Amino acid sequence: MRLLAVGADPPAVVAAIASSTGWDPRIAEGIVDHAPVPVRSGIPRADADAIAAALEAAGAKVAVIEIPQ
DSSP states (O other): OEEEEOOSOHHHHHHHHHHHHOOOHHHHHHHHHTOSEEOOOSOOHHHHHHHHHHHHHTTOEEEOOOOOO
16 A cells, blocks of 8 residues: 555544554655655455545545555
């Protein structure tokens, strides 16, 4: 899953990344500061969709990319 754009409320996106991944908010802030970047990879599609929904609710634009194995 990739964070493509942060949107108008970066602190909300930081909070959404931190809460949905369990990461420290400082790590989430680094991800937000460097968008577009990958957020998570190698996770089940349902988990990726749940994280994407949380980020989109915070105003971010994300892409869930399924990598063929």
